[in-house]
Amino acid sequence: MAIVMQDIKKQYAGTSAPVMEHFDLTIEEGSFTVLLGPSGCGKTTALRMIAGLEEVTGGRIFIDENDVTDVDPGERNIAMVFQNYAIYPHMTVRGNIEFGLKNYQIDKEEINERVNYVLDMTGLSEYADRKPSQLSGGQRQRVALARAISKSPKAFLMDEPLSNLDAKLRIQMRTDMIQLYNRLKCTFIYVTHDQTEAMTMGTDIVVLYKGMIQQHGTPQEVYNNPSNLFVAQFIGDPGMNALRLSDGGYVGFQPRLAQFGKSENGLNLQGTVLTNEFMGHDCMITVDIGCGSIVMRRRETRKVGEQVSLFIPQENLFYFDADQNRTGTVQTGEVVSVFHVDD
């Protein structure tokens, strides 16, 4: 089901400026859309407005072409998984799942059937009669997922559901989540600040910054073809290096595409190695180029303190105009400084 946010404005009571204005977003039916951005960018607010937990100040929200702007969260045919799981601490695992189903006045037999089905699906059958306090973080997260699945909603809304888990479990749950999506084939809207999660799980990524959509595209599009400097620097591990030029524009390049050596056709830089972090497959090397430091990821290493020459081939350079928007025209001028969007 398609979800449409139309000209949304949101301003919290007692604040002078809206957190978002003229916000338009269309989420395709059956997509795994990730709302990605740094904290305070409005991604959670957007999700909560879709859920109905947050009122909109202006604009309309449509789910399946129905205007749900003033519809209660329970009537929107959606399910939500919260960052802190939000399971009822006083109910058993089974009770947690049943609670919502009972409110929807589904008959007893079907409730039982559904509960057993989702318990089985999430591997929680043997924990059905346990209280949340007797479960691990990962198991609690699965309870929250089971509760969401049991309602067979048209869309799943997830607010950083993996961020409270430890690193290993997070990767495991990431895979589980993708399998779940492939199995259920319904709309997923997923909020995260972790670009790796966004890239690995999403079919669509919406990059948000300061309450505005910076880019909406597939993971490949936002990675290979960032529409502005913010997206370029936010996506990637780490994101692009950007150099401010004396003529007002910017030039950017991905850390993996910078090479040691010199070249006629490309951008040449010189500097001193500051740090050299071994990452397994390759190394993350920070190089001080005089007007700041840039990051590169290479398999070959250099010693800390070593003077190095490096270049980026012309075809791997991304140009941005003075407004930090992507441009096809080659920007010229001397390198003035190393630039970070959040500075």
Added chain:
Amino acid sequence: MSTIDQIDFRTFRKLELKQHGRAYKILNGALKNPYVLIAPAVIIALGTTVFALIFCIAMSFMKWDLIWGTIEFVGFYNYKYIFTDTLFLTSLRNTIVFMVVAVFIGLALKVVVGVFLNKNKPGHNLVQTIMFTPYIIATVAIATIFRYMMQPTSGVFNLILSTLGLPTSDWYLGAQTALMSLAFITIWQGMGYGVLIVVSGLRSIPDYVYEAARLDKSSKPNTFFRITVPLLSPTLFYLLVTSSVAAFTTFDIVAMMTDGGPGTSTYMLAYYVYMQGIRFMHYGRAMAASVVLLLITASLSVANFALAGKKVHYQ
């Protein structure tokens, strides 16, 4: 190095004991003994409560004549006496009625007001401050004020009732209404404290639980009874235990306002103990009655833990 070692070091520096001297070794050994460290607390606890308790139980089997200074063992005589004393039985009945009313109506009111205040944040602090005030006023002062306000002919209570065209009451001066008047004052007095506890209990319930309930299409009453009340249950249980014990040992409001009257309509156990012991000098009977009072309050707490305690959800 444990913290105890560090404390030792400073202590001995003050005492100017040589670190390897004999006194050092003895003191050092003693201070590392946990029983030595808890001794002060244990001595105070034994002296103030355990000794008093044992003394009370022992004296309830004695006839103690203060004038002649004789103490005589009388077995269960005192218990036999009080259980055949109509005044004691009336006191017991009054106390139970008073407790049930003061505790349950009080608790319900505290929850209602607590929920209301928790939702209405702007007026919350002011209202809570006003409501808490009676709790810090001495019961003596409260009793005096209410004697004026509840005065049937000139009190403000009846004045308001008659102005509104409602039936008036004899309040604490009527045999039928006196006990309930005292219960009313007790509830009013404990309201601020109870509401404070309820509000802090409500605050400890995270918002996301309510958000999950909204997404689960839970109606407001359903959310209240299936989410709020169970999650508030440790708080309610605490209030239940403490306020029922407090209600059972009510004394000052009786002594200040009614002296157990009119007739014996507000005679309660703690007041009975006081009258037997201090007024009539029947120490044995007073001790026996207080042992009964102790047993009732203890079993009340045990019953609370056994019955209500099972339904409490500690997070």
